[in-house]
Amino acid sequence: MIQIPDNIDSKYRFVILSALRARQIQGGSLPLIKEPSHKATQLARKELQQGLVKFRIFDPKERIKLQQIQNDE
Numbered sequence: 001m002i003q004i005p006d007n008i009d010s011k012y013r014f015v016i017l018s019a020l021r022a023r024q025i026q027g028g029s030l031p032l033i034k035e036p037s038h039k040a041t042q043l044a045r046k047e048l049q050q051g052l053v054k055f056r057i058f059d060p061k062e063r064i065k066l067q068q069i070q071n072d073e
Helices: 011-026 040-049 060-072
Strands: none
Touching: 011 040
């Protein structure tokens, strides 16, 4: 069974963050760990488990404010 880090509040968020990070790796971002011949999804999962991927969870008010700023640009 995959161990979910303490800083991630649910397995669903872990899956979403892993998918987003894997997409970054597939798009050309350099992996944060050195593991030969691993798929992007495996690398992303291991990076999250080791706490190497930084992320921020916005509360609903912050999300609305951020969307307004993006719409104004």
